[in-house]
Amino acid sequence: MRLRLFRLRLPLAIFIILILASCVIGYAILYSTLMSYTSNLREDYFRLESKYLKIEFPKSWFAMQWEAKNESSGNSYTVLLAPVNLHAVMFFRVYDVKATQTYMNENGLSDAFSTVIFEVNRLYSWSLQNNNNATLLFNATGTMTVSNFEANYTIITIIDGYKEDDTLFSLTGIFISWVDGGKLIQIIFYGKQEDLNQTGDVFWVILNSTRT
Amino acid sequence: MDLPRFDLSRIWSLIHILIGGALCFFALYILSALVQRGIETLMVNFGVLGAMIFDQTMNAIYIMMFGIVHLPSGFCGGLYTGYKTKENLKIALALPGIIGFVAMILLRYFYGYFDLSNIDWTKDILMPLVGNTIGAYLGGYTLNWPTEEESAEEGEKITLYLEEGEKEKKKARRKRARNNSSIVSP
Numbered sequence: 001m002r003l004r005l006f007r008l009r010l011p012l013a014i015f016i017i018l019i020l021a022s023c024v025i026g027y028a029i030l031y032s033t034l035m036s037y038t039s040n041l042r043e044d045y046f047r048l049e050s051k052y053l054k055i056e057f058p059k060s061w062f063a064m065q066w067e068a069k070n071e072s073s074g075n076s077y078t079v080l081l082a083p084v085n086l087h088a089v090m091f092f093r094v095y096d097v098k099a100t101q102t103y104m105n106e107n108g109l110s111d112a113f114s115t116v117i118f119e120v121n122r123l124y125s126w127s128l129q130n131n132n133n134a135t136l137l138f139n140a141t142g143t144m145t146v147s148n149f150e151a152n153y154t155i156i157t158i159i160d161g162y163k164e165d166d167t168l169f170s171l172t173g174i175f176i177s178w179v180d181g182g183k184l185i186q187i188i189f190y191g192k193q194e195d196l197n198q199t200g201d202v203f204w205v206i207l208n209s210t211r212t
Numbered sequence: 213m214d215l216p217r218f219d220l221s222r223i224w225s226l227i228h229i230l231i232g233g234a235l236c237f238f239a240l241y242i243l244s245a246l247v248q249r250g251i252e253t254l255m256v257n258f259g260v261l262g263a264m265i266f267d268q269t270m271n272a273i274y275i276m277m278f279g280i281v282h283l284p285s286g287f288c289g290g291l292y293t294g295y296k297t298k299e300n301l302k303i304a305l306a307l308p309g310i311i312g313f314v315a316m317i318l319l320r321y322f323y324g325y326f327d328l329s330n331i332d333w334t335k336d337i338l339m340p341l342v343g344n345t346i347g348a349y350l351g352g353y354t355l356n357w358p359t360e361e362e363s364a365e366e367g368e369k370i371t372l373y374l375e376e377g378e379k380e381k382k383k384a385r386r387k388r389a390r391n392n393s394s395i396v397s398p
Contacts, residue, residue, distance in 0.1 A: 022279025029272035
């Protein structure tokens with residue numbers, strides 16, 4: 001039996017080889033992932049394709065996805081996107097038919113527009129916990145085309161709705177919702193007013209790339 | 213009445229195994245925090261933080277964690293145990309990695325970072341446990357591995373013993389011959 005490998009004791013040599021191998025394999029997988037998921041249209045965007053949703057989002061943004069599975073109340077799929085160092089967050093949520101019915105029945109909702117108002121109220125209630133005097137303003141309400149569907153939307157501002165280091169900031173948000181074949185799809189983008197203004201262009205790129 | 217006899221060397225080797233497990237645990241705690249933070253910082257600096265959403269990226273990170281966190285932490289525990297314990301290495305070196313792993317799982321569970329209802333057996337259990345255990349064996353055997361110089365020395369010792377044995381045999385033969393001649397001569 002050989003006692004040494006590369007002038008090192010055999011177990012030490014195996015240890016170093018294993019470390020190097022795991023780093024090389026990990027890097028190779030990471031590199032191929034970065035290459036294969038880069039958007040065809042924009043180099044600095046990733047392309048996410050799941051069975052519920054197709055979107056493109058900036059490579060530098062924080063992103064995570066999860067699926068909540070429940071046999072009795074249905075399944076929902078969520079994607080969360082957030083720019084680093086800015087107070088803004090973007091949600092994509094897709095409910096299957098069963099989950100849509102459960103969500104609507106539990107909250108007394110009837111259509112896509114009522115879900116928009118419900119989510120706005122939910123954010124406003126959260127803001128009131130930060131500041132009792134927060135004021136909700138509806139800036140615009142209407143319909144727009146997203147992923148070839150007619151979607152309801154509303155743009156809101158909550159004045160002094162966000163507290164950070166004892167300083168109050170205003171929140172701005174856009175809430176979009178539509179129903180596709182009994183499945184409810186929601187897109188929510190909100191954050192500090194100044195931060196949201198900085199990411200407005202990116203939001204429209206993401207929205208235009210969205211396919212359900 | 214006979215009092216039960218304690219084998220002190222066995223108790224000491226148990227203590228050394230426990231210390232090895234503690235070393236493995238501390239290394240695991242420090243390395244996992246450092247490496248996770250390091251990978252996140254690298255991804256932010258390279259502008260690819262969004263890649264964390266893909267399963268392949270997470271798999272790549274787990275593979276790197278295996279090599280950079282679990283193997284070295286097991287290796288640390290194994291080095292100490294292998295340095296202090298010289299008997300039953302096969303059994304003694306299996307334990308520091310397991311002790312370190314179990315302590316880490318308990319810590320994560322009590323701080324709420326380990327959800328028992330949602331365990332990924334491969335990523336949460338198998339990879340860390342195997343990494344720690346292999347690391348501990350490699351660390352322990354690194355110190356107890358016979359080097360070529362040692363084996364050459366052993367070879368020399370064996371030849372010396374043989375030579376000495378030959379000399380003694382010759383002496384014994386000469387003595388016998390002398391004795392025989394003294395019996396015959398008168």
